[in-house]
Amino acid sequence: MAAPTASASLNASTYSPGDQMNLTVTYGDADTRPLTVTIVVTDAQGNSSAPVRVAAVIDPLTVTVTDDSGRSWTRLSDNGAVAVYRAVA
């Protein structure tokens, strides 16, 4: 299995107290694959159910953000490759 990759960038290097701070996390893993499992049940008479689709991820990733000053970062968005977090300076 491949190791994940991560990068982090802030929208500024210096903030005034009270400023909104944005953190963009770009991440990935060569093994991570989204897939869809489709299930159809068929009985002995050949009658089939409607297909049911289930989404799954091979080798899913979890992203955690910590801050040594104790600020809490809130996730605003995450599309599986880029996540945006926000905190208050």
Place this chain on the structure above:
Amino acid sequence: MPQVTVTVRDSGGRTATATASYAIAPPVLGGYYLSGGADPTADIAGGNFRSLTQYRSFADGYIFPGYQRQWLTTLGKSGIKINMVLELKHYGAPNAGPQTFTVDGTSYTVPAPAMTIQQRPGTTWPKAYGYGQVLAGQCDGLFARALSQYRTLGFPVNIQLASELDTDHEFGTSEAGKAYNWAESDARAVQAVTYIVNWFKARPLPAGSTFSVGLGGFDRACFQRTHPESLMARLDHLQWNVYATSPTHTALDRFRRTKDWAVADLGPVALSRPVIIAEWGVRVAEIPNQAAWIATVPAAIAKLNAERGPRIVQTNYFNSGWGTLSPKATGLSALKAAYATRPYV
């Protein structure tokens, strides 16, 4: 410096981490100047005033803290940051002749000032010690006198050399019978300011001393000419002044004008330096509701500091001349309210 750490973990427990560091700037200092260099203690009482601009001539025998200005020492020791404008412009001395005085046992004789500045047609042109005189070492006694007094002050200040070089040079200068145009005057001033800063820095200074060069900031070409990287490497702050003199002037536009020029024209050393607004003011003739304009300043400063480029760290209201607060009580209340607002807190 605070640091944020991002950890990405896969299902097999493999991780990748990335970090990003950031700084939280201290609040912007809200400051003041009272007409005539008068004691501002009563005006600033009860407000979040944390800085002060003062003006002295190198010709004056009483620079630090100034003649009968013990209150400056009191304010400085109480934590008010002082932006001390030291000018080659000649004032505060009994006459414009040569001076002989003793500093720490050494006698100095300084010749009469040989330069004229602020040569606006129809006005009397002020005298100043000439850039040539500075470079020839003729003014070293003035610097020695100022430094000797500064060392006994008890706290560090920012020394701003010149009040507004653009105002000084706008109509040219002359020294010892030779005329210099605006650009020539700027080039000579850069040499003289470099000489003065080097002179001070070659000697023991109170810890925390900083330096800047003074500009009104109303002329883009002059601002660029007076901020070469070679000089900025010796200075700690950028500086300019901000006035609202038209009903169309907004705080954001007025504070940002010189910043935008700086960002476009100056080098990385200059742009790494925080900004002192030594003077800002609202002219009541065009903007009768000074208080309303003042109320828009905090948001303007916060917005500018959130943008790229040098950060504004100190803004001193100039309650004199163009900035005279009228009525004073209303204006002071507005200033106190503004300085009680982010980014001043």
